[in-house]
Amino acid sequence: MKYKFLVFSLLLFSIPLSAQKLDKAKEGLKENITAPKTSSEKNIQNEKNFSFGDYMAYELLIRPLVWITTKVTYGIFVESFFEQNTKHSKMKLTPHPYANKMRGDYTIDTNGFVANRVDLSNVVLTDMNHTYGNNLNVKFRFLERTNIEYNQLYLLESDNDIRSQFFMHDLTVNYYRIRTKKICLNYGLGASYVHSQVNKAYFTYNTGVSYFLSVPLSLGLEYKKTPFYDNGITQTKINFNYHLRQYAMEAGYRFYQIGNVSYKMVALGAKVYL
Numbered sequence: 236m237k238y239k240f241l242v243f244s245l246l247l248f249s250i251p252l253s254a255q256k257l258d259k260a261k262e263g264l265k266e267n268i269t270a271p272k273t274s275s276e277k278n279i280q281n282e283k284n285f286s287f288g289d290y291m292a293y294e295l296l297i298r299p300l301v302w303i304t305t306k307v308t309y310g311i312f313v314e315s316f317f318e319q320n321t322k323h324s325k326m327k328l329t330p331h332p333y334a335n336k337m338r339g340d341y342t343i344d345t346n347g348f349v350a351n352r353v354d355l356s357n358v359v360l361t362d363m364n365h366t367y368g369n370n371l372n373v374k375f376r377f378l379e380r381t382n383i384e385y386n387q388l389y390l391l392e393s394d395n396d397i398r399s400q401f402f403m404h405d406l407t408v409n410y411y412r413i414r415t416k417k418i419c420l421n422y423g424l425g426a427s428y429v430h431s432q433v434n435k436a437y438f439t440y441n442t443g444v445s446y447f448l449s450v451p452l453s454l455g456l457e458y459k460k461t462p463f464y465d466n467g468i469t470q471t472k473i474n475f476n477y478h479l480r481q482y483a484m485e486a487g488y489r490f491y492q493i494g495n496v497s498y499k500m501v502a503l504g505a506k507v508y509l
């Protein structure tokens with residue numbers, strides 16, 4: 236396995252904050268970051284001795300239900316019994332979409348596939364008004380079905396020399412549940428940390444799908460949620476990609492819900508597959 240190292244640096248300027256749209260969003264997050272309400276404690280009494288009827292109920296009803304639930308859950312989220320030893324279970328990761336006449340992220344061809352890959356993308360953002368930003372995303376894909384994803388979001392609002400900023404990053408582990416030549420779908424869990432006077436961390440979940448039309452075009456849709464109890468952070472991405480060898484031009488839309496404030500932004504950038 237070839238080891239790859241990526242070095243990232245980000246220079247942030249200290250900018251005075253004011254009561255603008257971004258400040259309202261951050262205040263909404265801080266106001267709702269409180270300790271979750273604890274439910275009343277319940278006393279559970281365990282019987283020291285089980286009757287023969289209890290034992291039979293456990294063996295004939297409870298245990299089979301647990302076994303069935305486990306198998307169904309595994310089949311839905313990981314791999315079902317019917318998929319084992321099929322083409323879907325044997326899909327390999329391509330070096331990049333449309334490489335060597337292969338279709339998308341996965342191929343059944345045993346020649347030309349790779350064991351791991353890095354997808355690096357960066358886009359600039361604008362709401363065509365007073366808010367600008369940058370979105371850096373890195374996916375380290377390995378074991379054919381898994382990736383570790385780092386996502387960084389920076390927004391800057393500037394209006395009449397009054398500026399406010401928002402900065403957060405998240406780290407998730409994703410599993411690719413659907414892997415075909417034309418479409419792949421993934422989901423994952425992780426954690427997010429919000430800077431810019433919020434200074435809080437919370438868990439994050441996400442899902443995404445990629446659809447490869449034909450050379451050189453593809454579409455992507457991603458949804459990510461950080462609950463933060465009442466008000467949280469929602470990131471929705473719609474991407475249109477134009478592929479050229481191991482590179483891609485990326486354009487699309489971003490929809491952000493930060494606290495109780497929403498943003499609709501245009502995204503434009505590039506992607507490279509390493």
